[in-house]
Amino acid sequence: MTNAKEVIQQLKEIANEKTMAEHARVGIVGKKLIGVNIWALRKVAKELGRDHKLAIELWDTDYHEARILASYVAEPLKVNGELCEKWVLDFDSWDICDQVVDLFERAGFGWVFADEWTRREEEFVKRAGFAIIAGLAVHDKEATDERFIELFKLIEAQAWDERKYVKKAVNWALRNIGKRNKRLNSEAIAAAERIKEQDTKPARWIASNALRELKSEKVQARLK
Numbered sequence: 001m002t003n004a005k006e007v008i009q010q011l012k013e014i015a016n017e018k019t020m021a022e023h024a025r026v027g028i029v030g031k032k033l034i035g036v037n038i039w040a041l042r043k044v045a046k047e048l049g050r051d052h053k054l055a056i057e058l059w060d061t062d063y064h065e066a067r068i069l070a071s072y073v074a075e076p077l078k079v080n081g082e083l084c085e086k087w088v089l090d091f092d093s094w095d096i097c098d099q100v101v102d103l104f105e106r107a108g109f110g111w112v113f114a115d116e117w118t119r120r121e122e123e124f125v126k127r128a129g130f131a132i133i134a135g136l137a138v139h140d141k142e143a144t145d146e147r148f149i150e151l152f153k154l155i156e157a158q159a160w161d162e163r164k165y166v167k168k169a170v171n172w173a174l175r176n177i178g179k180r181n182k183r184l185n186s187e188a189i190a191a192a193e194r195i196k197e198q199d200t201k202p203a204r205w206i207a208s209n210a211l212r213e214l215k216s217e218k219v220q221a222r223l224k
Contacts, residue, residue, distance in 0.1 A: 002048060004057035004066070010044065011036050011065055029093050030064030038099070041065055045072035052078045059087060064096065071100040079107035088117065091124035094165045101131045110136050111147075118154045123163050130155075130169035137176035145184055148177045152191040159195045162202040171206045178214040182223045189214050 015035035023033060048054065048069075055074035058066040067090070084104050091097045104113060110132050117129030133151055136143065155174050161167055174195075178188025189211065196207035213219060 002051070002054060004054065004061050007044070007048070007054070007058060007069070008034075008061060008063060008066060011041075011063070011069075014040055014044075027093075028064075028095050030096070031092070032061075032063045034063055034065045036065045038068070038095075041069050042072065045069055048073050050075050059090070064093065067096055068099045071103040074103055076103060076107040079103060079109070081109060081112070084109055084113065088113075088125050088128050089122070091128060094124075094127065094168075097124050097128050097165075098131050101128050102135060104128075105132055105135050105139065110140070114151065115154065118158060123166055126158065126161070127165045127169040130158075130166070130173040133173035134169070134176040137173070137180050145181070145187075148180065148184055149187055151177065152187065156191060156195055156198075159198055159203040159206050160200050162200075167202040167206055171209050174206065174210045175213050178210065179219055179223075185214055185219070185223055 011034050017035065019037045020033065020035040022037070023029075023035070051073050052075040055070040058070040058073070061067075067087075084107070087100060088104075091100070101113075104110065114129055114132045114136060117125050117132070120126050120129070133155075137148065151173070155170055158166070158170055161170070174188055174192060178185045178192075192207045192210045192214065195203050196211075
């Protein structure tokens with residue numbers, strides 16, 4: 001049996017200054033950064049396999065990379081809403097947010113928290129809600145167009161938020177829905193035009209960035 005202390009020691013042994021510098025360059029922050037990149041973490045996760053008890057222990061160490069690793073080894077069927085709420089409040093960097101919400105989505109909480117967390121005030125909780133929407137647009141092949149069309153209300157309602165990691169996630173969610181199929185592309189373009197009319201700095205950025213991609217020849221050709 002492997003414990004969290006042993007895993008942390010393993011991570012420290014493969015850490016390097018180059019990764020720490022790259023983290024700083026792309027805005028990855030955290031109280032207890034080790035300096036291990038995402039690819040190395042995935043390799044370690046593959047070696048460890050699924051171990052929910054270990055995942056809980058790793059999260060509670062507060063180490064940045066250990067928390068991402070926790071989401072890789074956690075067992076989705078053992079994840080409950082209480083754990084999701086506990087972990088989301090610990091998010092302190094965009095990369096932890098974007099990696100861990102994939103676990104929540106696989107555990108079946110995607111649609112629940114997409115609606116709830118996008119209305120919250122905390123920066124990374126709100127980002128988590130929109131990151132989940134971006135994930136659902138790619139992964140949920142069974143969801144109807146109508147379910148995604150309803151999400152435009154949430155996207156438009158939060159397009160005023162000027163915080164960097166919120167507005168980027170709002171934009172991400174909008175673009176991913178708009179790349180799902182031709183109908184949703186048209187609906188996303190219309191939503192982007194409405195966001196543009198809000199005429200705030202973050203809304204203009206979200207709209208222009210989304211419209212540029214959604215109307216691009218590359219996206220339009222793929223949707224045909």
